[in-house]
């Protein structure tokens with residue numbers, strides 16, 4: 180490798196062709212990953228704007244900015260957009276799409292056309308939902324609870340449900356593609372126990388996408404049929420049970436949390452290994468724990484229904500099973516910590532996000548145990564305590580990991596380095612802003628402020644103002660990467676093949692990779708993460724550093 | 731395996747040229763396609779699973795009404811339809827076999843037979859729907875629902891589920907018929923390729939799955955009346 184090779188713009192997947200058509204009809208998993216990146220960023224901004232208005236309204240105890248109906252629509256819009264159109268696809272469809280074939284030493288996913296179809300389904304579903312929001316909005320909350328959604332709400336429930344239903348298929352297709360690719364397309368020598376941990380967790384998440392999403396489709400279909408045709412599955416007047424909807428919905432929506440967070444675990448495992456220059460402690464345990472979480476995740480949905488009137492005995496079982504999820508989650512956190520112990524840690528931006536993740540996810544996970552406790556849940560159910568808890572998991576966990584992963588693989592995706600000091604600054608801003616936004620909400624919830632209300636007693640104002648102030652810092656923190664990453668695509672330093680000295684196959688090909696990923700199909704002869712002392716991969720070589728400085 | 735060696739080589743050469751770029755060889759492509767189909771069927775099982783759960787819950791709630799509702803079913807037509815569908819599974823299985831043996835004519839004939847049997851099934855199903863409509867047993871879309879007997883609410887749920895589940899099953903049948911028709915059209919126009927048999931195989935898996943769903947629907951809706959002695 181020398182400077183000339185890099186500067187003479189080798190043919191890669193980005194400069195292979197420049198037409199709009201070549202992007203919109205691409206079968207290349209890397210381009211589809213970037214298409215998804217544009218999609219999820221768009222929906223993140225929309226969902227973020229809705230959250231901004233919500234936080235602004237909550238600055239004062241009175242309802243002075245929005246009416247109650249508008250407020251209901253705003254938090255629904257925030258929830259639906261962020262959950263179904265950002266958090267679910269963020270890591271799998273952007274980073275997963277880009278990385279799974281590269282990490283497996285394959286030329287593409289098993290079904291490239293299905294992959295493109297999944298992007299179109301996602302955009303179609305997303306735009307239908309956006310249309311519903313513009314046309315008048317939805318006020319059911321992201322959970323679509325019956326009988327409100329099926330009988331009483333006068334808002335655009337149908338259009339939104341159809342949008343989410345359609346997007347669900349994109350999730351199914353992505354999961355299916357990843358599972359088949361992982362089984363069938365590993366390059367020679369890449370045995371299961373040589374796979375990067377990112378692949379293990381993507382596989383576990385894919386199982387959930389494939390097995391849980393159809394149940395959401397069924398639940399939404401039933402809501403739609405009840406609203407549209409009067410096929411009364413949930414309507415007591417026709418012999419139905421509104422609670423059945425909650426069972427079906429949470430059978431999807433609890434595992435969906437793991438669609439969001441398992442891929443995040445995968446990213447963190449890569450980051451921790453790379454920036455502590457170590458094979459992750461307990462590699463196999465981290466890998467298996469992903470499957471344990473995926474399996475247990477299917478058995479705990481009833482913890483959302485402790486106060487719904489379900490049987491106490493069912494509640495006991497669901498509570499116990501929910502506690503059990505803490506074990507594999509704990510295995511991960513402890514193994515990452517053990518990996519860090521006495522390692523030579525470096526503090527690049529992705530690692531800052533990884534540290535942020537480990538702290539915030541742990542907070543989110545531990546407060547999840549409070550909620551899994553039957554008696555405590557009666558007190559904090561449907562309060563801001565729950566809101567804070569799942570934001571610690573989803574924003575503190577998934578979004579942190581997503582940003583960490585985006586920075587880490589940005590050089591591979593675009594062939595350019597991100598600006599390190601800006602990136603560090605915004606990582607810190609995001610961490611501070613996040614905690615200021617959501618920590619007060621734990622207290623608010625514990626003191627009894629219910630979620631989904633925009634008018635609240637005076638004594639909650641201080642904590643709410645703190646939360647809104649934090650949200651503004653968080654907003655600035657998110658705005659920075661949005662701008663400097665776009666800037667770096669044109670003006671960033673040219674990235675070498677392997678700027679962080681990591682071991683995965685994706686780092687053994689050019690940055691950005693050629694359309695077919697590898698000049699020739701690689702052959703793997705080592706375990707994953709072999710950062711041996713004599714290993715040539717041990718950090719950026721002098722040669723590479725000089726190239727970066729010269730460019 | 732029953733082909734002469736020369737033909738085998740030819741087929742392989744042809745097949746190798748047609749492997750999609752992301753695959754190393756035809757074997758990999760075939761096993762990927764088959765695994766993909768099985769995963770798709772897993773999603774279908776979970777999808778139908780939600781409705782079967784609803785069925786189980788409401789049958790538990792309204793055992794008498796479900797038995798009464800089931801008495802309104804035309805067991806004769808249902809049995810005939812079950813026979814038709816199971817026969818179509820047999821012709822489908824034979825079509826898959828024929829495609830593996832590269833017997834193109836047999837394959838086309840058997841696929842057409844499957845297609846026709848599937849259409850007969852849908853025809854009979856449509857007739858049954860019409861009867862239910864005429865007997866005022868459709869509880870939605872503003873139609874009159876006037877069942878005999880007292881268990882009106884439970885009967886309503888029974889017929890809601892009946893139309894929902896058999897309707898979704900019929901939609902899956904329609905999708906299967908479209909696939910079969912496409913297979914027949916392609917097979918009539920061009921010779922069999924190495925990759926044809928995996929496509930036929932996958933459509934076959936789908937068709938058997940849809941049949942299997944019916945094998946559950948039939949007793950659940952037509953035969954539950956025999957499960958208890960319920961006074962009318």
Ligand SMILES: [Cu+2]
Nearest residue numbers: 433480482483
């Ligand atoms: Cu849950």
